[in-house]
Amino acid sequence: MSMYKRSLVSIAVITALAPVIAPAAPPESLDKVLIIGTEEQARSLPGSGAVVTSERLEQEVVTDVNQVLKTVPGVYVREEEGTGLRPNIGIRGATAERSEKITLLEDGVLIAPAPYSNPAAYYFPTAMRMSAIEVLKGAPLLRHGPQTTGGVVNLISTPIPEDRGGELSVMFDERGSTDVHTHYGARQGAWRWQLETVQREVEGYKDIDRSNRDTGFDIADYVAKLGWQGDDQDILLKAQYSEEISNETYLGLTDADFNADPNRRYGLSSIDQMDNRHRGLSATHTKDWNERVTSTTTLYRNYFERDWFKLSGGGSFIDDANSGNATAQGILDGTTDVTGLNYKHNNRAYVSQGVQLNVDVAAGRHLVSVGARLHEDEMDRFQPVDVYDQVNGSLVYQSTTAPSGGDNRFEEAEATSLWLLDDWQVSERLNVNLALRYEDVSSSRIQYGNAARTVVAATRSNESDELLPGASLTYDLDQTWQLLAGVHKGFSPLGGGATANEEPETSDNWELGLRYRTDALFAEAVGFYSDFSNKTEYCSLGAPCSNGATSGSFVTGEAEISGLELQLGSAFKQGQFDIPLNIAYTFTRAEISADNTASGFNSGDQLKDVPEHVLALRAGLEHSSGWDSYAIAKYIDEMCVVTGCNNAANAFDETESLVVVDFVSHYPLASDVDVFVKVENVFDEQKIVARTPDGARPNKPLTLSLGMTHRF
Template sequence: MKKTILASTILAALATPAMANNANGDTDIEQIKIIGSKTDARNVAGSSAVIDEEQMRIEVPSDINQLMKTIPGVYVREEDGEGLRPNIGIRAATAGRVSKVTLLEDGVMMAPAPYSNPAAYYFPTTFRMSSVEVLKGAPLLRYGPQTTGGVLNLVTTPVPEDFGGQVLTEFGENSSRDIHAHVGGTEGQWGFLLETVQRSSDGFKEIDRSSRDAGFDIEDYVAKLQWTGERQSLLAKVQYSEEISNETYLGLTDEDFAQNENRRYGLSEIDQMDNSHKGYSLNYAFEATDNLTFSILGYYNDYARNWFKLDGGNAYVSAANSGDAEALAILRGTQDEAGLNYKNNNRAYESKGIEANAQFIFGTHNLEVGVRDHSDEMDRFQPVEIYDQVNGSLVYQGEVMPTGGNNRLEGADAISLWLTDQWQATEDFNVHFALRYEDVESYRYQF
């Protein structure tokens, strides 16, 4: 929990009725949504929910965990207290790293490698979202590849209809600072949006014998360019972000946790996550007739991260909890220890694909047919650095090059086909059909 001060600066052009409509989501500018409004969510087969623009504007959320807790059937396991790496499950599917949920941003899969390594060590910055959609039940077959838990679609800030912008700042305890700024507009057939989120904090934990904080620094940038013609539109989006967070997996003994739950042992002083994400997408939509619409979506995501942290440190915690005085002394830094392993959990991910979709309204039927050609891979190269603890300080000794599971390349190539039909059989009875086919070839090379 933190006490905050909010400040909002709005450019003069925002004081127009058009932008007021934008704020309420009542806009003709296209956003890639899978549900739509809260009213639409009640008409979806199965179960769905929408956190709309109004709720986002009121709550000014920086932590996705807090938003997800407002939706029934969604399970959240907190990890770092800042929402940097959420664990979200739907319909009892395991919550670990959102691995059983299809994570989308504006309709584009956002897991670093959705087929070969779906665990989402990258999660989009919540501050720049305008709404959040959650889809459960049979309709999720339209999206895949996860077809048991659900779909989580994060809808980003839309391109505004009139020129304007906003700067929102938030300051809090532990030197916390959040800034969300965007500017954009539409002139004729062209529209643009420039957006950034800057977040930092010193964290709320204290590391033994160290001047290093337990906080984070995040920079996130987005640019959108949109062209709208008569019955067609083209939206290009570029995103870049980077994060450095002094996070660890090392916990505390029961005794030390009871005395100070925000303490961190000096063994975790050098633990740090360092990552960057680049995303590109191009979406083309063509309304051939009033009843027939085509869309083509191309995307490319590149994610690299290195979580440098103590390997196997919680074995000392378990031993100390079992009464091992020597393990407790090592944790507290009062006893020297040689041969501590600090692993560079270093991985690079690539995800790319193209998706084509057609929607056709025929009488009481709303048909949708589509295909997606996707490929992704993960390159894992994880050397281990050796340190000794001497007089409570960490002293570097050397490095061990990786082999086996720490030096491997994994990937997958997938072709997906889907066909759905929403049939309004009667005024009060709607039948939803869904068919999905996937052909996936995966591989793993270990060195």
């Protein structure tokens, strides 16, 4: 039976059962693109989470999702190019390699290029068109998936307005960059619609040796929504298209060159460029069967193609130069000629599609959710290599090599997911959330022996299924204090390159916390612990595994990740000023927990991409006239680049700690027009925030921007 025939059968069965099992109590109103809801709801979850509201995104004029997620407890961000094009996001036990160990959603729909076979987030939605960001952790995340260890990030796109209207926002920075975001929509009778676009023309902040090419990017992103609402049902169609051309590279710097000028780029990277396109379609149908039963059905399809043309193997020159090799340094500087430089067309196409159904049933003190998702995705890799020589500091084309080996392959995965959740209000004080998820995944790879793909060189496949239980609770000690606790089983699928004998990564995850809530103050402390029997790294050029592999996966062995998340939010009034204050802190210890002769790691070796300390402070000064200003300070500790860096005594195996302060100020010129100034990295602090891929890489330097927002 095909995937879509199976999906129709599953939907028919669940939909048919829904009215039969309906109990006699009205459900609460649920917005189906949200996984948490409001900021207040996040502060009472039978789990832990956070909501970055639309007001905050507007206040901070967010263009880089990395910067706002650094202020969310339990989230780790490893920057790459300093502008947030391809985020590396980790949450608790899910480490940050290319955001592939967390579940990424847009409006509740899987958005990674190929969430099961190739989840590495080489595509990430444009942050400027998001109206909110939700981060969900703990047992309730079993409602989502496939990644269920650390957490879920759900990006909420701009909603259709209640009344006819729109907004235009324009921003310019000191380097000549231009960012434009505009949307307009209306409702008339049962119909509603909206058109939206983001246009970004960003000048890079780096300078390439012997080249006049900039290091920036151009992004054009378009979204159209059309909805219809009847008495008891709602239909929403969404179409998205975006394209990006960015002069980005994998080649970083040696430490000596970074210390001399962190914003330098070697001439070897002058022809590197990413070219990508993304198309997304979704259709969501919500129906209220009666006062107690609501179903939501979503069909979705995402297509992503990209060709990242860039130098391959540049990391070896960096490593040799860092070790004092004068020839390697001369090649990087362009003073030494070299032959046989490989510039690979990292050319891949991804398809991700599926159908998902969820039915919510209110039954007295219970709100039961039962659902299913049938999903398939694929990745087609066809990567020719252009060969260049460096002659007198210039790159001279020589030949093209047809794809072979791992550069010529096709991977796919099919998955069936089922879930059952019971949100049980046991008493006025006690709420219990019970969750059960089932994942059945099959994946395969075909590797071709020739460019025409008439010869199959190798095949592999893997099948796995996991039952993932979880339970969590909140208990109100009184009107201000609340206890929360939870445990759930985590799961991370292996990917399309898995062999038959490999087992997916699983973990046992615990959390225990305490909340304090009054009208003026919110405080929360949550301890978390994840125990892995087989911690696994996904290998790619962008995020090589700790053994150096750039494809497949690498099992590092038993591991434990534990830590503490603290957040504090308050606001007080001083004269004509409101002063909001927010603090978020995360402490994490992430280590191999048992000697592993196969991987070569020992108990106590630190895991990669997990900082020990992350701290964010946010303060506002909001005047009664509407002149509002905000300062955001963020600290992130150094991180291991490879597992075990703490016991390797190699200075090139970890990043540097960093403190960055941003400032934003808004002033209302009229009731519908605001102007603003934004200063990123006020003190111009630049450190080595990443060493992968291929060398030391900086954060964004001091940047001044001016802008205007007009509501119409």
